[in-house]
Amino acid sequence: MTESTIKPPKKNLGPVKWMRTHLFSSWYNTLLTLVVGYLLVTSVGPLVSWVFLDATFQGSGPGDCVGEGACWLFVNQRLNFFIYGFYPDELQWRVDIMFALLALAFVPQFIEGFPGRKWLGIFGMTGLPIIGYVLIPGGILGLEEVESSKWGGLMLTLILAYIGILASLPIGILLAIGRRSDMPIIRGLCVVFIEVWRAVPLITVLFMASVMLPLFLPEGISFEKLVRALIGITLWQSAYMAEVIRGGLQAIPRGQYEAAGALGLGYWRKMGLVILPQALKLVIPGIVNTFISLFKDTTLVLIIGLFDILGAVQSTIADPAWQNVAIEGYVFVAFCFWVFCFGISRYSQNLERKLDTGHKT
Amino acid sequence: MTQQFESAETQAEKKPGIIRVEGMHKWYGDFHVLKDLNLAVDQGERIVICGPSGSGKSTFIRCINRLEEHQQGKIIVDDVELTDDVRHIDSVRREVGMVFQHFNLFPHLTVLENCCLSPIWVRKLPRREAEAAAMEYLERVKIPDQATKYPGQLSGGQQQRVAIARALCMKPKIMLFDEPTSALDPEMIKEVLDVMIELAGSGMTMICVTHEMGFAKTVADRVIFMDAGEIVEEAPPTEFFSNPKEPRTQKFLQQILQH
16 A cells, blocks of 8 residues: 555446346335336337327328327428518518527537637627617618517517516616615615516516506607517516526625725726626526526517417417317427527536636535 | 845835824724724834734724724825725725735636736736736745636635735735734645745835734734724834733733743
8 A cells, every 4th residue: 555546446337236226126116116117118108109100290281180199290381480470481581590690609609619609609699689680670771671560489489588688687787786785775776676576477567568558658659569578578577687696796705895895996896897707607597597487488478469489379279270289389389498498508507617616615 | 036026115215104093993883893093104114913802903904995984083094094985995995905814815716817807907907917917926925836726726825825916916005914824724824924024024014913923023013912992002022022011911922822
């Protein structure tokens, strides 16, 4: 033992031994393994054949869906409506460009060492919304105008969620800082704002935005319904965001404020350079949680007559030409939501790993 | 390296009364923490403040850069009186460096970024200049090789030396030390004290709250003993340790020098 070169004991077991220790270590574990195994086999089998084996993917119309399985033909044929709503076919390239840019900005974030991915991410949060603001509604630069009442489907869902997320974060940060301010008036205003918006269900906010707000606005001034919904969603969301971020601010030790102050940093530099970077990093899970729930809550715009992806699917299900396709429609919607929400979640885990500087105790 | 710093700083004019505290009182609620403190520190003087815990010595030096507010009396630092005026506070803080008991490095920034943050944003130095200066100070505290690490990857002694370098990067006229070695393991105390002794040798104006009596004997021009919010005794170290006048000082010295 002159050298400290003893290796740690091996933990790697062979597959048989692994199963013996983990699945069949005693009579009740064996029983449990068998029961769970039986349930898995009996439920996964039919599911796979419904989704894939017996399913109808291609055909020319409702009459082709005759098998026992899912009728994906329905989704396939109505996909255009589910993605673009009533956006005119010949102008859909504008939306496609936005989808492509969105992918360009965020897919590289999952690829370690992708060149310039930081700048692509920044573009996604700054340039992308600006391009979208020009491209999707049109009406300028010689682009044909498309009214927002024609927008729908996945595209509308993404617009609502993306703008809601992007706008609510900075507003939430300001509200959180304001709520911890020493100035009583600013603190009071922030507390009132947060408590009022947070105590109201989103569905009420949307309803107010769409039905009540026009009554209060002076004659001749009106916003589009979509803009009103967006403002409502953003303000409601920023109240939640503020409380999540306040949790992070409160977790930063007083010493950090003092050290920043002692170095001569003024209030805003102290917050922006020292406190917020740490506080936001701490509450990434909470922020992402709020983002994901906002993403799903956008389906509530159905109540004010906007056709997001769920609305688009639901209205198609009612089409008498197609029968019994409700399950397929809802599974498709659920799958779309899962893809995006899972993506957001993975991205945040990525971010947490990247920002970890090993100071957790 | 050391030579260069010394010459730069000794050439500066020795200014009398760079810190003046006159009849200063402080209360926490109804509790009278600091009672009628008076102190004048000349440029280049090294002051050590000691006393039992709860005597108000940390609170006192934290008043000097207004991390704590005083309610009565005057504190004048480099001809600027500390009042509610935020501009005065910021201008004083630019000239006064502070080292804390718990280091308070910024954990999300590397060592070098910690050192450059304030020179870049407050002194408006170009990044490259700030980094070059920071590297000089990191060499002075003997950890230039840790510049790209995060504070969480360093030992306590190394973190405290970074904290000293970070404060020096602002080229302060005065350095305040608030029990800089109290949170360190014994074997790391020396490396921090060595840096502080070297700094004292360069002519920096220093006020240091510490229990390191060896340090006080080596570098202090004056030792101040505080108890229950008052300055009880003030003397050069030789006199303070060999011939304390006040009974409270005698009792304190007996207790800490016994073992």
